[in-house]
Amino acid sequence: MTSHKNNVCLLFTKKYPFGKQETYIHYEIEYLSKVFDLVYIIPVEEFDFGPKREIKAQNVFIFPINQNIERTGLFSKLINTIKNNWLLLKCTVESREKLASIKSHFLYVSRLIHMRAQGIALEKFLKGINSKQDIICYHYWMHNSIVVEYLSGIKSKKTITRAHALDLYHKDWPSRSKKGFLQFEKLKIKYCDLIFSISEHGLRHFNNYFPQFSGKFRLNRLGILDENTSDSIPIYPYASSSNPHKIVTCSSLNERKQLHLMPEILQYVKSPISWIHIGGNVGTESEKLNKSCAEKNIEFHFVPQQTSKQIFDFYQNNAISLFCNLSYAEGIPVSIMEAAMFGIPLLATNTFGNPEIVNEQNGILIPPEFCPQKVAADIDELLINKNQWEQKSRSSRSTYLKRYNSEINLIEFLNQII
Numbered sequence: 001m002t003s004h005k006n007n008v009c010l011l012f013t014k015k016y017p018f019g020k021q022e023t024y025i026h027y028e029i030e031y032l033s034k035v036f037d038l039v040y041i042i043p044v045e046e047f048d049f050g051p052k053r054e055i056k057a058q059n060v061f062i063f064p065i066n067q068n069i070e071r072t073g074l075f076s077k078l079i080n081t082i083k084n085n086w087l088l089l090k091c092t093v094e095s096r097e098k099l100a101s102i103k104s105h106f107l108y109v110s111r112l113i114h115m116r117a118q119g120i121a122l123e124k125f126l127k128g129i130n131s132k133q134d135i136i137c138y139h140y141w142m143h144n145s146i147v148v149e150y151l152s153g154i155k156s157k158k159t160i161t162r163a164h165a166l167d168l169y170h171k172d173w174p175s176r177s178k179k180g181f182l183q184f185e186k187l188k189i190k191y192c193d194l195i196f197s198i199s200e201h202g203l204r205h206f207n208n209y210f211p212q213f214s215g216k217f218r219l220n221r222l223g224i225l226d227e228n229t230s231d232s233i234p235i236y237p238y239a240s241s242s243n244p245h246k247i248v249t250c251s252s253l254n255e256r257k258q259l260h261l262m263p264e265i266l267q268y269v270k271s272p273i274s275w276i277h278i279g280g281n282v283g284t285e286s287e288k289l290n291k292s293c294a295e296k297n298i299e300f301h302f303v304p305q306q307t308s309k310q311i312f313d314f315y316q317n318n319a320i321s322l323f324c325n326l327s328y329a330e331g332i333p334v335s336i337m338e339a340a341m342f343g344i345p346l347l348a349t350n351t352f353g354n355p356e357i358v359n360e361q362n363g364i365l366i367p368p369e370f371c372p373q374k375v376a377a378d379i380d381e382l383l384i385n386k387n388q389w390e391q392k393s394r395s396s397r398s399t400y401l402k403r404y405n406s407e408i409n410l411i412e413f414l415n416q417i418i
Contacts, residue, residue: 007418008129009036010063010137010156012145015046017053017062023308024334025140026053027224031410033057035418037133044118044145065148068121069114077113084112094186096209097171101183108183112151115144119152126154136160136417142167142195146188160194160417162220165331165352168202174329176255189213194417196220199332199353220413223406224337227312233393234343236386237319244272244299245321245383248344250311250335253280258326259289261372267296268376271383273321274299278306278314279335308338315342321383322347328368330354337404343397345382345389347375357403362395 009032016022032039039060047066072080088108092101126135135154139145139161146161166173170185189195189210196218197203206217239245247266251257259277266275275298280286286302293300306314315338323339325348332353336346346363348354349370358365364378382389 007036007157008133008135009039010135011039011041012137012139012141012149013041013043014141014143015043016140017041017055018043018046018049018051020305022140024222024224026308027406028410029055029057029060031406031414032138033060035414036136038129042122042145044143044148063122063125065118065121065125068125069117070120072117080113080116081109084109084116087112088183091184091187095183096185097181100171100181104181104183111144112147115148116151118148119150122148122152123154126152138417139192142188142192143182144184146191147184150187150191158193158417159191160196161188161192162196162198163202163206164198165329168197168331169205169352172205176328186210189216192216194218196413198222199356201353201356202331218416220416221403221409222332222334222337223404223409224308224334224341225406226341226401227309227316228341228343228397229316230342233390233397234319236389236393237321239272239321239383241272244274246276246318247273247322247324247379248276248278248320248339249324249326250278250338251280251325251327251333253283253285256327256329258328259285260292261326262324263289263292263296263298263300264372265375265379266293266298268373269383270376270380273383274301276301276303278303278311281305311338312342315339315344320344321389322363322379325349325354325358327351327354332357337400340396340400340404343393345392345396347379357399359399362392362399 011032013022013025016025040063042063042065044065049064049067088105092098095101134157137149137156137159142161142163149159166180166182170182173180193216195216197206198221200219203217203219207214237245249259249262253259262275266273281304290300290302323344323346325333325336327349329352336348336357339346346358348358348365349368350365351368355365364382366375
Protein backbone atom coordinates (compact mmCIF):
# COMPACT_ATOMS: atom_id res chain seq x y z
CA MET A 1 0.00 0.00 0.00
CA THR A 2 1.60 3.23 -1.15
CA SER A 3 0.59 6.84 -0.73
CA HIS A 4 -0.74 8.61 -3.83
CA LYS A 5 -0.43 12.34 -3.47
CA ASN A 6 -2.84 14.64 -5.31
CA ASN A 7 -5.54 12.05 -4.79
CA VAL A 8 -8.75 13.05 -3.02
CA CYS A 9 -11.17 10.50 -1.62
CA LEU A 10 -14.83 11.34 -1.25
CA LEU A 11 -16.18 8.80 1.25
CA PHE A 12 -19.97 8.65 1.07
CA THR A 13 -21.66 7.26 4.19
CA LYS A 14 -25.20 7.23 5.55
CA LYS A 15 -24.52 9.17 8.75
CA TYR A 16 -20.96 8.42 9.84
CA PRO A 17 -19.24 10.01 11.76
CA PHE A 18 -22.55 11.12 13.27
CA GLY A 19 -24.88 8.79 15.14
CA LYS A 20 -24.11 5.39 16.63
CA GLN A 21 -24.30 3.20 13.54
CA GLU A 22 -21.66 2.39 10.91
CA THR A 23 -19.03 1.88 13.59
CA TYR A 24 -17.06 -0.39 11.25
CA ILE A 25 -16.27 2.53 8.93
CA HIS A 26 -14.00 3.83 11.67
CA TYR A 27 -11.56 0.98 10.95
CA GLU A 28 -10.96 2.33 7.45
CA ILE A 29 -10.33 6.00 8.16
CA GLU A 30 -6.72 5.57 9.29
CA TYR A 31 -5.85 3.65 6.13
CA LEU A 32 -7.66 6.07 3.82
CA SER A 33 -5.86 9.01 5.43
CA LYS A 34 -2.50 7.42 4.68
CA VAL A 35 -3.01 6.77 0.97
CA PHE A 36 -4.99 9.89 0.04
CA ASP A 37 -3.88 13.47 0.25
CA LEU A 38 -7.35 14.53 1.43
CA VAL A 39 -10.39 12.57 2.59
CA TYR A 40 -13.85 14.15 2.72
CA ILE A 41 -16.60 12.24 4.49
CA ILE A 42 -20.04 12.98 3.03
CA PRO A 43 -22.93 11.70 5.23
CA VAL A 44 -25.83 11.83 2.78
CA GLU A 45 -28.54 10.84 5.28
CA GLU A 46 -27.44 13.08 8.17
CA PHE A 47 -29.48 16.21 8.91
CA ASP A 48 -28.99 16.92 12.62
CA PHE A 49 -25.17 17.15 12.66
CA GLY A 50 -24.99 16.76 16.41
CA PRO A 51 -22.18 15.03 18.36
CA LYS A 52 -19.80 13.04 16.19
CA ARG A 53 -17.09 10.48 16.71
CA GLU A 54 -13.54 11.71 17.00
CA ILE A 55 -11.37 11.40 13.91
CA LYS A 56 -7.69 11.83 14.70
CA ALA A 57 -6.31 12.01 11.16
CA GLN A 58 -5.46 15.61 10.26
CA ASN A 59 -6.33 15.28 6.56
CA VAL A 60 -9.87 13.97 7.04
CA PHE A 61 -12.73 16.45 6.84
CA ILE A 62 -16.53 16.39 6.71
CA PHE A 63 -18.68 17.93 4.00
CA PRO A 64 -22.19 18.31 5.52
CA ILE A 65 -23.96 18.03 2.19
CA ASN A 66 -27.48 18.55 3.54
CA GLN A 67 -26.46 21.85 5.11
CA ASN A 68 -25.27 23.10 1.72
CA ILE A 69 -28.44 22.59 -0.30
CA GLU A 70 -29.74 25.76 -1.96
CA ARG A 71 -33.29 26.66 -2.92
CA THR A 72 -34.19 26.37 -6.61
CA GLY A 73 -36.54 28.53 -8.66
CA LEU A 74 -39.89 27.46 -10.09
CA PHE A 75 -38.52 26.98 -13.62
CA SER A 76 -35.67 24.78 -12.38
CA LYS A 77 -38.12 22.69 -10.35
CA LEU A 78 -40.26 22.16 -13.46
CA ILE A 79 -37.27 21.09 -15.57
CA ASN A 80 -36.01 18.80 -12.81
CA THR A 81 -39.43 17.17 -12.46
CA ILE A 82 -39.39 16.33 -16.17
CA LYS A 83 -35.87 14.93 -15.85
CA ASN A 84 -36.83 12.91 -12.77
CA ASN A 85 -39.81 11.32 -14.51
CA TRP A 86 -37.72 10.45 -17.54
CA LEU A 87 -34.96 8.93 -15.43
CA LEU A 88 -37.45 6.81 -13.47
CA LEU A 89 -39.08 5.65 -16.70
CA LYS A 90 -35.69 4.36 -17.91
CA CYS A 91 -35.03 2.74 -14.54
CA THR A 92 -38.41 1.01 -14.64
CA VAL A 93 -37.65 -0.50 -18.03
CA GLU A 94 -34.35 -1.90 -16.67
CA SER A 95 -35.66 -2.92 -13.25
CA ARG A 96 -35.98 -6.54 -12.06
CA GLU A 97 -39.07 -5.29 -10.17
CA LYS A 98 -41.07 -3.43 -12.77
CA LEU A 99 -44.36 -3.52 -10.88
CA ALA A 100 -42.77 -2.27 -7.63
CA SER A 101 -40.95 0.37 -9.65
CA ILE A 102 -44.22 1.63 -11.15
CA LYS A 103 -45.93 1.66 -7.75
CA SER A 104 -43.03 3.65 -6.26
CA HIS A 105 -42.78 6.11 -9.14
CA PHE A 106 -44.15 9.20 -7.38
CA LEU A 107 -42.26 8.39 -4.18
CA TYR A 108 -38.99 8.41 -6.09
CA VAL A 109 -39.92 11.50 -8.08
CA SER A 110 -40.07 13.23 -4.70
CA ARG A 111 -36.82 11.67 -3.49
CA LEU A 112 -35.02 12.63 -6.68
CA ILE A 113 -35.78 16.29 -6.00
CA HIS A 114 -33.66 16.06 -2.88
CA MET A 115 -30.97 13.94 -4.55
CA ARG A 116 -30.62 16.44 -7.40
CA ALA A 117 -30.23 19.23 -4.84
CA GLN A 118 -27.53 17.18 -3.12
CA GLY A 119 -25.86 16.65 -6.49
CA ILE A 120 -25.74 20.42 -7.11
CA ALA A 121 -24.27 20.98 -3.63
CA LEU A 122 -21.65 18.31 -4.30
CA GLU A 123 -20.69 19.80 -7.65
CA LYS A 124 -20.28 23.28 -6.16
CA PHE A 125 -18.21 21.89 -3.31
CA LEU A 126 -15.82 20.14 -5.69
CA LYS A 127 -15.19 23.32 -7.64
CA GLY A 128 -13.13 24.40 -4.66
CA ILE A 129 -10.83 21.38 -4.96
CA ASN A 130 -7.67 21.68 -7.02
CA SER A 131 -8.53 20.58 -10.55
CA LYS A 132 -5.17 18.78 -10.82
CA GLN A 133 -6.16 16.37 -8.09
CA ASP A 134 -7.68 13.02 -8.98
CA ILE A 135 -10.96 12.30 -7.23
CA ILE A 136 -11.91 8.82 -6.11
CA CYS A 137 -15.56 8.49 -5.10
CA TYR A 138 -15.94 5.71 -2.55
CA HIS A 139 -19.48 4.78 -1.56
CA TYR A 140 -19.50 2.63 1.55
CA TRP A 141 -23.00 1.44 0.62
CA MET A 142 -24.44 0.75 -2.82
CA HIS A 143 -27.26 3.14 -2.01
CA ASN A 144 -28.58 6.49 -3.22
CA SER A 145 -25.29 8.35 -2.75
CA ILE A 146 -24.25 6.81 -6.09
CA VAL A 147 -27.31 8.39 -7.69
CA VAL A 148 -26.36 11.71 -6.11
CA GLU A 149 -22.92 11.50 -7.71
CA TYR A 150 -24.50 10.49 -11.04
CA LEU A 151 -26.82 13.51 -10.92
CA SER A 152 -24.04 15.91 -9.93
CA GLY A 153 -22.18 15.53 -13.19
CA ILE A 154 -18.78 15.56 -11.45
CA LYS A 155 -15.87 13.85 -13.17
CA SER A 156 -14.18 11.43 -10.85
CA LYS A 157 -11.17 9.32 -11.72
CA LYS A 158 -12.97 6.28 -10.39
CA THR A 159 -16.26 5.47 -8.66
CA ILE A 160 -16.27 2.43 -6.42
CA THR A 161 -18.70 0.99 -3.91
CA ARG A 162 -19.04 -1.75 -1.35
CA ALA A 163 -22.17 -3.91 -1.42
CA HIS A 164 -23.41 -5.53 1.77
CA ALA A 165 -27.00 -6.74 2.17
CA LEU A 166 -30.17 -4.98 0.98
CA ASP A 167 -28.00 -2.67 -1.13
CA LEU A 168 -26.55 -5.77 -2.81
CA TYR A 169 -29.51 -8.14 -3.16
CA HIS A 170 -32.37 -5.65 -3.63
CA LYS A 171 -35.52 -7.72 -4.21
CA ASP A 172 -33.76 -10.92 -3.15
CA TRP A 173 -33.06 -9.65 0.37
CA PRO A 174 -35.85 -11.09 2.55
CA SER A 175 -37.97 -9.23 5.04
CA ARG A 176 -40.77 -10.83 7.05
CA SER A 177 -42.28 -7.59 8.27
CA LYS A 178 -42.46 -5.71 4.97
CA LYS A 179 -41.20 -6.14 1.43
CA GLY A 180 -38.24 -3.91 0.80
CA PHE A 181 -37.74 -2.12 -2.50
CA LEU A 182 -34.83 -0.09 -3.77
CA GLN A 183 -34.86 1.79 -7.04
CA PHE A 184 -31.84 2.39 -9.31
CA GLU A 185 -30.25 -1.09 -9.07
CA LYS A 186 -29.13 -1.23 -12.73
CA LEU A 187 -28.18 2.47 -12.81
CA LYS A 188 -25.81 2.04 -9.85
CA ILE A 189 -24.17 -1.05 -11.32
CA LYS A 190 -23.69 0.60 -14.72
CA TYR A 191 -22.34 3.82 -13.23
CA CYS A 192 -19.75 2.36 -10.85
CA ASP A 193 -16.30 1.31 -12.07
CA LEU A 194 -15.75 -1.30 -9.35
CA ILE A 195 -18.21 -2.99 -7.01
CA PHE A 196 -16.85 -4.88 -3.99
CA SER A 197 -19.08 -7.53 -2.45
CA ILE A 198 -18.26 -8.30 1.18
CA SER A 199 -19.10 -11.99 0.67
CA GLU A 200 -18.65 -14.79 -1.84
CA HIS A 201 -22.42 -15.26 -1.77
CA GLY A 202 -22.92 -11.66 -2.86
CA LEU A 203 -20.32 -11.98 -5.60
CA ARG A 204 -22.14 -15.02 -7.00
CA HIS A 205 -25.40 -13.05 -6.88
CA PHE A 206 -23.94 -10.23 -8.97
CA ASN A 207 -22.41 -12.58 -11.54
CA ASN A 208 -25.62 -14.61 -11.81
CA TYR A 209 -27.95 -11.66 -12.37
CA PHE A 210 -25.63 -9.21 -14.13
CA PRO A 211 -23.06 -11.28 -16.07
CA GLN A 212 -22.62 -8.46 -18.59
CA PHE A 213 -20.91 -6.44 -15.83
CA SER A 214 -18.82 -9.27 -14.37
CA GLY A 215 -15.59 -7.35 -14.96
CA LYS A 216 -16.67 -4.79 -12.34
CA PHE A 217 -17.37 -7.22 -9.51
CA ARG A 218 -14.78 -8.02 -6.85
CA LEU A 219 -14.66 -9.80 -3.51
CA ASN A 220 -13.27 -7.87 -0.56
CA ARG A 221 -14.28 -8.97 2.90
CA LEU A 222 -14.80 -6.49 5.68
CA GLY A 223 -12.39 -6.67 8.58
CA ILE A 224 -11.59 -5.29 12.01
CA LEU A 225 -8.34 -4.38 13.72
CA ASP A 226 -6.95 -7.07 16.00
CA GLU A 227 -7.72 -5.87 19.52
CA ASN A 228 -7.16 -9.26 21.19
CA THR A 229 -4.20 -8.68 23.50
CA SER A 230 -4.14 -12.23 24.87
CA ASP A 231 -1.23 -14.43 23.83
CA SER A 232 -3.15 -17.68 24.29
CA ILE A 233 -6.50 -19.16 23.35
CA PRO A 234 -9.36 -18.77 25.85
CA ILE A 235 -9.41 -21.25 28.73
CA TYR A 236 -12.28 -23.73 28.65
CA PRO A 237 -15.02 -22.15 30.80
CA TYR A 238 -15.92 -24.68 33.46
CA ALA A 239 -19.40 -23.81 34.63
CA SER A 240 -21.62 -24.39 37.63
CA SER A 241 -25.00 -23.24 38.88
CA SER A 242 -23.30 -20.29 40.57
CA ASN A 243 -21.04 -19.60 37.58
CA PRO A 244 -23.02 -20.46 34.43
CA HIS A 245 -21.80 -20.50 30.82
CA LYS A 246 -22.09 -17.02 29.28
CA ILE A 247 -23.88 -17.13 25.92
CA VAL A 248 -23.77 -13.80 24.06
CA THR A 249 -25.73 -12.17 21.26
CA CYS A 250 -24.80 -8.72 19.94
CA SER A 251 -27.05 -6.88 17.49
CA SER A 252 -29.87 -4.43 17.07
CA LEU A 253 -33.33 -5.57 18.15
CA ASN A 254 -34.94 -5.70 14.69
CA GLU A 255 -37.08 -8.62 13.55
CA ARG A 256 -34.44 -10.00 11.17
CA LYS A 257 -32.21 -10.92 14.12
CA GLN A 258 -34.89 -13.29 15.51
CA LEU A 259 -33.81 -12.74 19.10
CA HIS A 260 -37.23 -13.88 20.29
CA LEU A 261 -36.15 -17.42 19.33
CA MET A 262 -33.22 -17.46 21.77
CA PRO A 263 -35.40 -18.31 24.79
CA GLU A 264 -37.06 -21.03 22.70
CA ILE A 265 -33.63 -22.67 22.36
CA LEU A 266 -32.15 -21.91 25.76
CA GLN A 267 -35.07 -23.38 27.70
CA TYR A 268 -33.91 -26.82 26.50
CA VAL A 269 -30.18 -26.37 27.27
CA LYS A 270 -29.26 -28.62 30.20
CA SER A 271 -25.94 -26.95 31.03
CA PRO A 272 -26.08 -23.95 33.41
CA ILE A 273 -26.26 -20.86 31.18
CA SER A 274 -26.66 -17.11 31.32
CA TRP A 275 -27.75 -15.21 28.19
CA ILE A 276 -26.26 -11.75 27.69
CA HIS A 277 -27.55 -9.58 24.87
CA ILE A 278 -25.61 -6.47 23.82
CA GLY A 279 -27.22 -3.84 21.60
CA GLY A 280 -30.34 -1.76 21.11
CA ASN A 281 -32.02 0.31 23.79
CA VAL A 282 -34.30 -0.42 26.71
CA GLY A 283 -37.86 -0.48 25.45
CA THR A 284 -40.68 -2.69 24.25
CA GLU A 285 -38.46 -5.26 22.51
CA SER A 286 -36.03 -5.65 25.41
CA GLU A 287 -38.95 -6.01 27.82
CA LYS A 288 -40.39 -8.80 25.67
CA LEU A 289 -37.08 -10.66 25.94
CA ASN A 290 -36.99 -10.12 29.71
CA LYS A 291 -40.52 -11.46 30.06
CA SER A 292 -39.92 -14.50 27.86
CA CYS A 293 -36.74 -15.44 29.75
CA ALA A 294 -38.44 -15.00 33.12
CA GLU A 295 -41.29 -17.27 32.06
CA LYS A 296 -38.79 -19.95 30.98
CA ASN A 297 -36.52 -19.52 34.00
CA ILE A 298 -33.56 -18.36 31.90
CA GLU A 299 -30.98 -16.01 33.41
CA PHE A 300 -30.91 -12.97 31.11
CA HIS A 301 -28.94 -9.72 31.10
CA PHE A 302 -29.73 -6.91 28.67
CA VAL A 303 -26.85 -4.52 27.91
CA PRO A 304 -27.82 -1.47 25.79
CA GLN A 305 -25.77 -0.21 22.86
CA GLN A 306 -22.03 -0.31 23.55
CA THR A 307 -18.98 1.08 21.78
CA SER A 308 -16.62 -1.36 20.07
CA LYS A 309 -14.06 -0.76 22.82
CA GLN A 310 -16.58 -1.60 25.54
CA ILE A 311 -17.51 -4.83 23.74
CA PHE A 312 -13.85 -5.79 23.27
CA ASP A 313 -13.12 -5.12 26.94
CA PHE A 314 -16.06 -7.34 27.87
CA TYR A 315 -14.83 -10.19 25.66
CA GLN A 316 -11.28 -9.78 26.91
CA ASN A 317 -12.22 -9.86 30.58
CA ASN A 318 -14.99 -12.48 30.61
CA ALA A 319 -15.08 -16.17 29.79
CA ILE A 320 -17.61 -16.32 26.94
CA SER A 321 -18.72 -19.85 26.08
CA LEU A 322 -20.65 -19.17 22.86
CA PHE A 323 -21.65 -16.35 20.51
CA CYS A 324 -24.99 -16.73 18.69
CA ASN A 325 -26.58 -15.19 15.60
CA LEU A 326 -30.09 -16.42 14.68
CA SER A 327 -30.80 -14.02 11.79
CA TYR A 328 -32.78 -15.32 8.85
CA ALA A 329 -30.60 -13.20 6.55
CA GLU A 330 -27.12 -11.67 6.99
CA GLY A 331 -24.36 -10.30 4.82
CA ILE A 332 -21.46 -11.12 7.11
CA PRO A 333 -22.02 -9.55 10.54
CA VAL A 334 -19.18 -7.54 12.04
CA SER A 335 -20.41 -8.76 15.43
CA ILE A 336 -19.42 -12.33 14.48
CA MET A 337 -15.99 -11.12 13.35
CA GLU A 338 -15.53 -9.45 16.73
CA ALA A 339 -16.41 -12.63 18.61
CA ALA A 340 -14.12 -14.72 16.38
CA MET A 341 -11.27 -12.30 17.05
CA PHE A 342 -11.42 -13.36 20.71
CA GLY A 343 -11.60 -17.06 19.91
CA ILE A 344 -15.23 -17.45 20.98
CA PRO A 345 -16.99 -20.48 19.42
CA LEU A 346 -19.78 -19.39 17.09
CA LEU A 347 -23.36 -20.41 16.32
CA ALA A 348 -25.22 -19.01 13.32
CA THR A 349 -27.91 -19.76 10.78
CA ASN A 350 -26.82 -21.11 7.41
CA THR A 351 -28.01 -18.12 5.41
CA PHE A 352 -26.44 -15.77 2.83
CA GLY A 353 -22.88 -14.94 3.99
CA ASN A 354 -22.98 -16.58 7.45
CA PRO A 355 -21.41 -19.93 6.40
CA GLU A 356 -18.35 -18.05 5.14
CA ILE A 357 -17.47 -17.17 8.74
CA VAL A 358 -19.24 -19.89 10.78
CA ASN A 359 -18.72 -23.60 10.14
CA GLU A 360 -18.47 -26.92 11.95
CA GLN A 361 -14.78 -26.31 12.69
CA ASN A 362 -15.31 -23.10 14.65
CA GLY A 363 -18.84 -23.57 15.92
CA ILE A 364 -22.34 -24.70 15.05
CA LEU A 365 -24.10 -23.93 11.77
CA ILE A 366 -27.86 -24.41 11.98
CA PRO A 367 -30.64 -24.35 9.34
CA PRO A 368 -32.58 -21.07 8.99
CA GLU A 369 -35.71 -23.00 9.92
CA PHE A 370 -34.32 -24.83 12.92
CA CYS A 371 -35.67 -27.07 15.67
CA PRO A 372 -35.01 -25.41 19.07
CA GLN A 373 -34.54 -28.76 20.84
CA LYS A 374 -31.96 -29.88 18.27
CA VAL A 375 -30.02 -26.62 18.54
CA ALA A 376 -30.09 -26.88 22.35
CA ALA A 377 -28.68 -30.40 22.13
CA ASP A 378 -25.87 -29.14 19.86
CA ILE A 379 -25.08 -26.38 22.36
CA ASP A 380 -24.97 -28.88 25.24
CA GLU A 381 -22.66 -31.15 23.28
CA LEU A 382 -20.27 -28.24 22.73
CA LEU A 383 -20.38 -26.94 26.30
CA ILE A 384 -19.70 -30.26 28.03
CA ASN A 385 -16.88 -31.34 25.71
CA LYS A 386 -13.67 -29.53 26.73
CA ASN A 387 -11.57 -30.80 23.79
CA GLN A 388 -14.22 -29.92 21.24
CA TRP A 389 -14.76 -26.46 22.76
CA GLU A 390 -11.02 -25.67 22.70
CA GLN A 391 -10.69 -26.88 19.10
CA LYS A 392 -13.57 -24.66 17.99
CA SER A 393 -12.12 -21.77 19.97
CA ARG A 394 -8.78 -22.07 18.16
CA SER A 395 -10.54 -22.37 14.82
CA SER A 396 -12.68 -19.31 15.54
CA ARG A 397 -9.61 -17.18 16.17
CA SER A 398 -7.93 -18.67 13.07
CA THR A 399 -10.96 -17.77 10.91
CA TYR A 400 -10.65 -14.15 12.00
CA LEU A 401 -6.91 -14.02 11.28
CA LYS A 402 -7.22 -15.60 7.84
CA ARG A 403 -10.33 -13.81 6.55
CA TYR A 404 -11.34 -10.79 8.63
CA ASN A 405 -8.17 -9.02 9.72
CA SER A 406 -8.59 -5.48 8.44
CA GLU A 407 -4.85 -4.91 8.05
CA ILE A 408 -4.84 -7.51 5.30
CA ASN A 409 -8.26 -6.81 3.76
CA LEU A 410 -8.00 -3.03 3.68
CA ILE A 411 -4.56 -3.03 2.09
CA GLU A 412 -5.84 -5.39 -0.59
CA PHE A 413 -8.88 -3.15 -1.11
CA LEU A 414 -6.95 0.11 -1.32
CA ASN A 415 -4.42 -1.33 -3.76
CA GLN A 416 -7.32 -1.98 -6.15
CA ILE A 417 -9.00 1.42 -5.93
CA ILE A 418 -6.09 3.87 -6.12
